Amino acid sequence: MCKPRWRLILVTVSGTQRQQDHPLAGAEDTLKDFWTNRPRRPRRGRKIAGVAAAIANRYQIDPVLVRVLLVVSAIFGGAGLMIYIAGWLFFPDERDQEAPLPALVGRGRSSTGWFFTLFLCAVLFGASIWTFNGEGGAGIVGLALLLTGLFLLHRGRGSLAPRTPPPPPLVTQPTMPLGTDMNAQTSQQPVPPQPDERTGPPAWDPLGAAPFAWDLPDPAPAQPEPQPPAPRRRRSAIGGITLGAALAVGGACALVAPHVSWLTPGHIIGIVLAIVGLGMVGGSLMGGGRGLIGLAVPLALAGFVFTTATSGPVPYDSGQDWGTITSRPTSVAMVAPNYSVGGGTVELDLTALPNTGEVHTSLYAGLGNVSVLVPANADVDVTCDAGLGSVDCLGVEQNKTDAHVNTVDNGTDGAGGLKIYLDARVNSGTVEVRRG
Known part of the structure; x- marks a missing residue:
């Protein structure tokens, strides 16, 4: 039995035909060709570093689309920020020989300094941590989609000529060998012919029949024919x-x-x-x-x-999707076990409760604010959480991502009397617990 051989397949990458004898050879050729013909960051049309404009110019697509995709993927998971910083480091400027990071190791010249290049490397490291450690794997999924899209874009449109031309090659002036006499070189140069200064006919030709004796004005240049107006671009449906x-x-x-x-x-x-x-x-x-x-x-x-x-951890069923919940119970039995909204405000006033008893309640807002007012002499055990926002629990404040405060305050009269156990949380917003 003869073993089957891989068929020779012609693959077109950036206008060149190559042979492959393995199914992965096409992907390998595409990656090599992408690195060889990387997008170049233009000087005109850039917003920050020109990465989005470089991709759009290289593959002749709308740069606004590239910017929108990068911004959206940067918000949801951080992949867009990681791709942008990587493009800043590996895409050369249109006036440079090499990109900042390869130039840092001596592979060419770049106008980006070594200090700023190292700073971009640090930013890329932080963005990668954010991307790979994000909740739900959104960053990893976004990164995979962006890289796959860039690969397919180069494979399908890599043969298009970039709108940004490559930098012109360096032109060196010819040098003369040592010991050359500059005066001798100059003296050997032929003397250009002097223009004829005569403006009238010579003495031997009073009638001006000699052709060079006439000083006629140059004919007026022909007016260019008006160009027809460019046809209007057909609007796409x-x-x-x-x-x-x-x-x-x-x-x-x-x-x-x-x-x-x-x-x-x-x-x-x-x-x-x-x-x-x-x-x-x-x-x-x-x-x-x-x-x-x-x-x-x-x-x-x-x-x-x-x-x-x-989204986020909800320790109980949400009471309503959107709106405002306001409650001021006057007895311990009137305090609900939880107050929650998907988006809106939760306001709970416990100052009308009696001085004895025990209260357990939880408050939650997906997007909004939670505010609790407790009596001045009550013993309060409170936990405040904010995924994105700020908390102020009985004077203890935090303003950061995943803010968390757990505190116990027995009031001005010390331990004893009404006991209140609170659990206040928001995904995005503010949490405030104070005494009335």
Whole structure:
């Protein structure tokens, strides 16, 4: 039996044909070609370092799309920030020979100094920690999607000529050998002919018949013919098709949502945003769909709000999705075991309670504020948590990510009397517990 051999397949990478005898050879050639023909960061059109503009110029797509993808992926998981800093380090400037990081190890010249290059390396290390240690693996998923998209983009459009030309080669002046007499060199140069200074006919030609005796003006240059106006670019229908599909799918999900528990407002916004994102990608390749950015930005913000309001640890069932809860019980029995909203405000006033008894209650807001007012003489054991925001629990303050305070305060009269056990939490917002 003869062993099967890999067929020789012609693979086109950046306009060149190569042979491969292994299924992974095409991917290897694409990666090598990407490194050889990396995007160059332009001077014009950049916002920070020109990484997004470099990718757009290299593959002839809309730079706004690249910026939106990097910003969104930077907010959700940090992958966009990691890719941007890496591009800053490995994509050369259009006027430099090499990128900052390869130039740091002596592989070329870069206008970026060594100190700033080391600073960018430190930022890249911090961004990688944020990306790989994020909750739910959003950073890893975003990084994988961005790298896969960049690989496919180079494989499909790597043969396109970049809009940013490579830097011109260095031109060196010719040098003369030592001991050369400069005066001798100069004396050997031929003397250019002097122009004829005569403006009138010579004495031997009073009628001016000699052709060189006439001093006629130069003919006026011919006027260039007016160029026809450039034809108007045909407007792509990708924007309208995407908008119609997003409205249709979003409306259908809203109608089905009461019967399907999974279709929360956050999930519906995510589905619509995915359709808009696909339309933006298709529009960047077909020359249209730029107006979809005005729809994608508010949808992304709304998705962030709904996701924040419904994510995070919830130690009890949420009482309502959105709104304000205000309560001022006058007895221990009137205090509910929990007060919670997905987004809004929870206000609890316990100053009307009697001086004896024991209270256990919890307060939660996904996106919003929690405020508790306790009696001046009550013994309070309180735990305050804020995933993103600030806490102020009986004078103990924290303002940072994952703020946590646990304190016990027996009031002005010392231990004894009414005992209150509180657990106040928010995903994004503020927590305040103070005495009335």
